[in-house]
Structures are given as C-alpha cells and as structure tokens.
Amino acid sequence: MRKIPTSQIENPSPAIAQKQEQILQGAIRVFLQEGYARTSMDRVSAEAGVSKQTIYSHFQDKEGLFKALIERLTIACFQSIFCIEKLQGDPAILLRQVAKIYLTKVADNPDYLALLRLIIAESQNFPELAKLYTQTVVQRGRQILSQYFASHPELGISDPEAMAHIFFGSLVSYIIVQEMLYGKELISLSRDRLVDSLMNLVISQSKNIQ
Amino acid sequence: MRKIPTSQIENPSPAIAQKQEQILQGAIRVFLQEGYARTSMDRVSAEAGVSKQTIYSHFQDKEGLFKALIERLTIACFQSIFCIEKLQGDPAILLRQVAKIYLTKVADNPDYLALLRLIIAESQNFPELAKLYTQTVVQRGRQILSQYFASHPELGISDPEAMAHIFFGSLVSYIIVQEMLYGKELISLSRDRLVDSLMNLVISQSKNIQ
DNA sequence: GTCTATACTAAGATAGAC
DNA sequence: GTCTATCTTAGTATAGAC
Missing domain, CATH: 1.10.357 (Tetracycline Repressor; domain 2)
Structure with missing residues (x-):
C-alpha cells in the first residue's frame, strides 16, 4: 500500500481508513474550534488519540490535513x-x-x-x-x-x-x-x-x- | 506622561501620538493581510519602521495592539x-x-x-x-x-x-x-x-x- | 504502522545600553 | 523613549526504536 499524500484516497484498507477517520475526527474538532493557525499538531494528536507521527504518515503536512478535512x-x-x-x-x-x-x-x-x-x-x-x-x-x-x-x-x-x-x-x-x-x-x-x-x-x- | 496600556488614549503628546500612529499604520497592513495568529510582532515592527520594544511601550501586548487597531x-x-x-x-x-x-x-x-x-x-x-x-x-x-x-x-x-x-x-x-x-x-x-x-x-x- | 524522543525554527515578550 | 540583543516557549516536522 502506497503512502497517501493528499486527500485523494484510493481503495485504502479498512485498517488504514479507520485510522484516517480517527485522525480526521480529532482534527475536525480542533481546527473548527481554534482555526488553522492556532491549531497545533500536538493538540490534534492528543484529540485524535494517536501519535503525531501517525498523522504525518497519513497526511503530508498540516496543510494537507486541513485541506482533506475541509x-x-x-x-x-x-x-x-x-x-x-x-x-x-x-x-x-x-x-x-x-x-x-x-x-x-x-x-x-x-x-x-x-x-x-x-x-x-x-x-x-x-x-x-x-x-x-x-x-x-x-x-x-x-x-x-x-x-x-x-x-x-x-x-x-x-x-x-x-x-x-x-x-x-x-x-x-x-x-x-x-x-x-x-x-x-x-x-x-x-x-x-x-x-x-x-x-x-x-x-x-x-x-x-x- | 503615564504609560498607555490600552487603546484608551487621553491627551497624548504630539510626539507620542505620532509614534502610535506610525505603529498602527504598519500594524494595520500586516494584520489585515495575515490575520491575527499569522501576524508576528517582528513583522509589525519592520513594517512600521520601529523596534519591537517601542511597540510594547505603546501597547500592552499583541492583543492590545490588535484591539486598538480593529x-x-x-x-x-x-x-x-x-x-x-x-x-x-x-x-x-x-x-x-x-x-x-x-x-x-x-x-x-x-x-x-x-x-x-x-x-x-x-x-x-x-x-x-x-x-x-x-x-x-x-x-x-x-x-x-x-x-x-x-x-x-x-x-x-x-x-x-x-x-x-x-x-x-x-x-x-x-x-x-x-x-x-x-x-x-x-x-x-x-x-x-x-x-x-x-x-x-x-x-x-x-x-x-x- | 505506530510510538517516543528530538532537531530546528519562529514567535511573544523582556533586559539593559544609550 | 527608543534601540539591540536575548530569553523562553511552543510548534512543525523528522529520526529511530519496536
């Protein structure tokens, strides 16, 4: 399974899809509350219940996560x-x-x-x-x-x-x-x-x- | 002349008023362009042509400057x-x-x-x-x-x-x-x-x- | 694939010289 | 009152273990 750099998701395995979902759900709460600039990746990882590195393995960077989420x-x-x-x-x-x-x-x-x-x-x-x-x-x-x-x-x-x-x-x-x-x-x-x-x-x- | 902590300006001397004006003009350009969180005080000081400390002597902090400006x-x-x-x-x-x-x-x-x-x-x-x-x-x-x-x-x-x-x-x-x-x-x-x-x-x- | 630990950078705010 | 230099914190992103 190749890395997924953007929001374009193509046939992800159930396990990966579930993690992504988990990250997105946490990220949504933080970004909607704090706005883009005030949101820290630390806070997102805490809210989503995953490590920061897991986020970066699913999304290219903060911008990529934000775009996918919006x-x-x-x-x-x-x-x-x-x-x-x-x-x-x-x-x-x-x-x-x-x-x-x-x-x-x-x-x-x-x-x-x-x-x-x-x-x-x-x-x-x-x-x-x-x-x-x-x-x-x-x-x-x-x-x-x-x-x-x-x-x-x-x-x-x-x-x-x-x-x-x-x-x-x-x-x-x-x-x-x-x-x-x-x-x-x-x-x-x-x-x-x-x-x-x-x-x-x-x-x-x-x-x-x- | 006492320090001016907020935007409530009472009878400032012309010199002080002019500096404040200079700061505000620079700050307006940056804040309107970048938004609150993305605006750095370094950038404001550069844009206004004064040192960072001068800003802090006229305004309490970033929030105070922002409020006065808005x-x-x-x-x-x-x-x-x-x-x-x-x-x-x-x-x-x-x-x-x-x-x-x-x-x-x-x-x-x-x-x-x-x-x-x-x-x-x-x-x-x-x-x-x-x-x-x-x-x-x-x-x-x-x-x-x-x-x-x-x-x-x-x-x-x-x-x-x-x-x-x-x-x-x-x-x-x-x-x-x-x-x-x-x-x-x-x-x-x-x-x-x-x-x-x-x-x-x-x-x-x-x-x-x- | 996920975690812990860490490098690196930037930003808010202040100390001290003039 | 204003400047230069500095302290401190916090944030993005990555390296390396499991």
Whole structure:
C-alpha cells in the first residue's frame, strides 16, 4: 500500500481508513474550534488519540490535513442541506421549507457554522477551499432556487438569478450577523419574521402581474 | 506622561501620538493581510519602521495592539459608509444610492473588506470586537434603513426591521460571496442587477396597497 | 504502522545600553 | 523613549526504536 499524500484516497484498507477517520475526527474538532493557525499538531494528536507521527504518515503536512478535512466537511455540509434535489410544490410552502432547512442545518449545527467561519477566515490562504465551498454549497443553493423561480413564471420574477441571490443571501447574512457576530444579542429578529418577510417579497411580485 | 496600556488614549503628546500612529499604520497592513495568529510582532515592527520594544511601550501586548487597531478601523469604516446621516428623498433613487455607497465603500476598499473578514475570523476569540462591529456598522445600517422604511408607509412594508435586514443583508452576503469567496469567478452577478432586483422588490410591495 | 524522543525554527515578550 | 540583543516557549516536522 502506497503512502497517501493528499486527500485523494484510493481503495485504502479498512485498517488504514479507520485510522484516517480517527485522525480526521480529532482534527475536525480542533481546527473548527481554534482555526488553522492556532491549531497545533500536538493538540490534534492528543484529540485524535494517536501519535503525531501517525498523522504525518497519513497526511503530508498540516496543510494537507486541513485541506482533506475541509473538503470532507464541505461535501457533508452540502449533502446535509440539499437532501432534496428537486424543488416542487406550492411556492408559499416550499420556499418557507427551503429557508427553514438551510437555517436549521447550518445555524443550529456548530460544525457547519464553524466551517463557514473558517472558509471565510482562510479564504486568502486557501482560495481553492473557498472556491470549493462557494461552488458546492452557495452556488448550488442559488442554482436550485434560481431554477425554481425560472420555472414558475406565475411568480413574476424578472431576474431569477438575482432573486435567488437575495433569497439565499439573506439567509447567509442572517446566519453570519445574528449567529456569528452576536447580532441576536443586540436586536432580536426571529427566523420566522425573516422568512415571513422574504415570503411576502416573493409573493408580492406575483400579484403585480395578475 | 503615564504609560498607555490600552487603546484608551487621553491627551497624548504630539510626539507620542505620532509614534502610535506610525505603529498602527504598519500594524494595520500586516494584520489585515495575515490575520491575527499569522501576524508576528517582528513583522509589525519592520513594517512600521520601529523596534519591537517601542511597540510594547505603546501597547500592552499583541492583543492590545490588535484591539486598538480593529476599534479604530471599525470607527473609520462606519464614518466612511454613513457620511450621510439622514435619509430623505424618493425611495427609488435614495435606496439605490444607499446600496451603491455601501458596495463601493466596502467592496472596493481592500482594507474594509479585510476588516470584515478579520472580524468574522476572530469572532470567537474576540467577541467584543465582533459586537462592536455589529453594533457600529451592521446595526446602524439596518437601523437607518428600518427607520426610513417605517417613515414611508406608502412603501407598504409590513415589517421594516426585517426588510432592512433583507436589504442590507443582501449587500453583505454579496460582498462576502462574490468578493471574498470568489463567487464572481463562478457566476457573474453584477451589482446593478442585484440592486435592480432589490429595488423591484421594495417598489412592488408598494404597488399592492394602491 | 505506530510510538517516543528530538532537531530546528519562529514567535511573544523582556533586559539593559544609550 | 527608543534601540539591540536575548530569553523562553511552543510548534512543525523528522529520526529511530519496536
């Protein structure tokens, strides 16, 4: 079995896969909590319950471990949010459901909240990870919404892509400001109020073309 | 003249003020570029053109320097955006103008873009700075918009606070996704298209009550 | 393949000269 | 008040035993 330098894992034996899993689980806890620079490999090895050298035998270096871990988390985050691929049904119910899913899956999951923070924090140093996140999570979300808007002309949305950005972006900024930047300690704006207003906006568009 | 341990500066002599200024200017460049943990005091001293000990005579430690610097930048960012206090005039023109000002001042200013990234990155380690930013920049922006919406009932906005969050939040998320997370490399969504759609939303609300 | 022990480097902070 | 030189700790990465 050859050494595995990057996150590209090809047919690893069960034993190796299990060790890697163990390392990644420990590393996730530390990196998400402390950020990249503050995380020490000593701390990771302690958290994962393996020696430092074992980590270096599975991953090239600190950067390699970090990249593998962020890639995995990003995919997991995507799968968690977009469990339903096709959007169908009454807009009023469906869009509300979409908003609820995203807010619940990300805002209420400390890991995915920390992932978003970490992606932003390291966007300069790891642009490829930021792009992966944008592509996988944000872009996909906007695309699905955009397609939904476009396939429902009765909504009267002239620019579905822009509307998708506004809809999804409002949710993203809600999470960042209210949950990360302590906005909810300064003004309480419940999720229901946000979603209600978002719904009103989408619905009111349609009334103008009737 | 007593030593100045924190960012609270009280009547410093011109010479001292000038040195502090010199240190802060150098520190700003390094911290905004590298982030907190990656920034070394050696690098700051080199960038500022003073010795390390001079920094430590003006600021308690790395944390103290960082806090002073972020506080100053946050205030400057606020003043840059909210040069106009009172919002008046035709909604269609004025709201468009507000959006343009925010997008221009933050997205096109690498310092304020980096400030936002740094605030998010260090929101766990420096919650007081995150709160200051939210309070000073975000909250103020939402408040002004909210008051404007509330004082213009002809717009037919049922929840001005929520609408202000959606309006301002769409701009914030646009900056984060498009400018920081390389969104504009994946899909181009021009500022004009975003602002146009935002305007349509606000205007279409009013049509429903006529 | 995994562990213990260690080399090497860098960074925060301070001592002491001027 | 400012500089040079230094102390001390901590962190990445590796060498060598089992």
